Amino acid sequence: MAYHHGQLREAILAAAVETIEAGGLATLSLRDLARRAGVSHAAPAHHFGDRAGLLTALATDGFRLLSEALTAAGENFLERGVAYVRFGTRHRGHFEVMFRPDLYHPDDPELVAAQSRASDLLYSGAATVDADAATTGLAGWALVHGLTSLYNAGVLSERPDDVDALARRVASRLVR
Amino acid sequence: MAYHHGQLREAILAAAVETIEAGGLATLSLRDLARRAGVSHAAPAHHFGDRAGLLTALATDGFRLLSEALTAAGENFLERGVAYVRFGTRHRGHFEVMFRPDLYHPDDPELVAAQSRASDLLYSGAATVDADAATTGLAGWALVHGLTSLYNAGVLSERPDDVDALARRVASRLVR
DNA sequence: CCTGAAATCTTGTCACTGGCTAGATTGCCG
DNA sequence: CGGCAATCTAGCCAGTGACAAGATTTCAGG
Structure with missing residues (x-):
């Protein structure tokens, strides 16, 4: 067993995502992540500082992934919304x-950068639909964000596996 | 000092709401709530069982308050959405x-009852706007839910004190 | 009034968590 | 090859949620 893990940061982040998706944020424990990675309980602190530092890194990764997803969806306003829900x-x-x-x-610099990049991608494209781009952009964001939250919370009566189709159908109410 | 608090359940719930609004869910501690109410650290367990039990009661209260707010807003679809955001x-x-x-x-019975009552109020009214009431209702719910979440998260660039006006302006994009 | 059962609250304990400090080990650069 | 910085370990502390056992109070039924 090597003294140095080598990829500890990545391993911890991956395990954190896995844990959150399995049991929610409440079950996330730095010590458990350390155990899973086979290191001591204080090892994660070196990479992330504290629990909030770990979540900062996780959120930053998230905003980067979101930017990629939005970019890949093209310029169409509706399709960007669908991509948001899918992400x-x-x-x-x-x-x-x-x-x-x-x-x-x-206030973490890397986080803020990733955040504003994603935000720009979200609002650009609203101008193609409506003159009042600010309001339309916000309405679109709110709609897809709410749909995603409600879907993830498991409170929707209809909860199909095909999230894309659901998102497209619901979001169409806004851009028609 | 009386051995019995008398209104411990209500006091704990009120303190819990206050704590969450002040510092978020992460700062919520049963022991701290007990300290604030002037009782021993194990007293809350009698009323709520465990932490999840306390949050169940809190969520139930929330769904009841939401139902009241939606009812008070009248039958209009848009105004119900505005009431949702305000709540x-x-x-x-x-x-x-x-x-x-x-x-x-x-699965708590009281919670489920309060939940479905609020849900009914949310979806009723969608039929007055559109033939496809299910999709319109879901779109409306998603929009106001997302707007509320984003507002509370503090991530909106525009974040006026007059939430009603913001909600009405944004939600109008859907029902025009 | 009074008595026993039920409701309410306390004290004590346990395993677990996050954060801190001091020190051990390793990789790397000059 | 020597020293320095990065990485990781070991040990400790206060705080937390859950549980068990027992104390106090309320209250309904005789």
Whole structure:
């Protein structure tokens, strides 16, 4: 067994996402993550500082993944909304942390950069639909964000496996 | 000092809401609530069982308050949406718990009753706007839920004190 | 009034958690 | 190859949720 793990940071982050998706944020324990990675209980602190530091890194990863997903969806406003929902439901672990700034360090430079990049991608495209881009952009964001949250919470009466189709159908109400 | 508190259950619930709104769910501690109420650390367990039990009671109260708010808003679909946002931002403590079933006992009878009552109020009214009431109702719910979540998270660029006006303006995009 | 059962609350304990400090080990750069 | 920084370990502390056993109070029924 090597003294140095080598990829501890990545291993911890991956295990954290897995844990959150399996049992929710409440079951996330730094010590458990350390055990799973086969290191001592204080090893994660070196990479993340504290629990909030770990969640900061996780949220940053999330915003980067979201930017990728939005970019890949193209310029269409509706399709970006669908991509948002797809991202939020496929990466539940990240999504659950990203919009809870009280859990992490909201001033972290890397986080802020990733955040504003994703935000830009969200609002751009609203201008193609409506003159009042600010309101339309916000309405679209709210709709897809709410749909994702409710879907992940498991409170929707209809909860199909095909999230794309659901998102497209619901979001169409806004852009028609 | 009386041995019996008398209103311990209500006192704990009120203190819990206050704590959540002040510092988030992470700072909520049963022992701290007990200290604030002037009772021993094990007293809350008698009323709520465990932490999840306390949050179940809190969520139940939240769904009842939501039903009241929706009823008071009248039959209009848009105004019910505005009332939803107003409720969620004014009762942040309740709202933060209500849609996280992993935190409480989702099968609790009283909770389920309060939940379905609120759900009925949410979806009724959608039929007045659109033929496809299910999709329209879901779109409306998602929009106001997302707007509330984003507002509470503090991630909106525009974050006016007049939440009603913001909600009305944004939600109008859906029902026009 | 009074008595026993039920409700309410206390004290004590346990395992677990996050954070801190001091020190051990390793990789790497000059 | 020597020393320095990065990485990890070991030990400790206060705080937490859950549980068990027992004390106090309330209250209904005789």
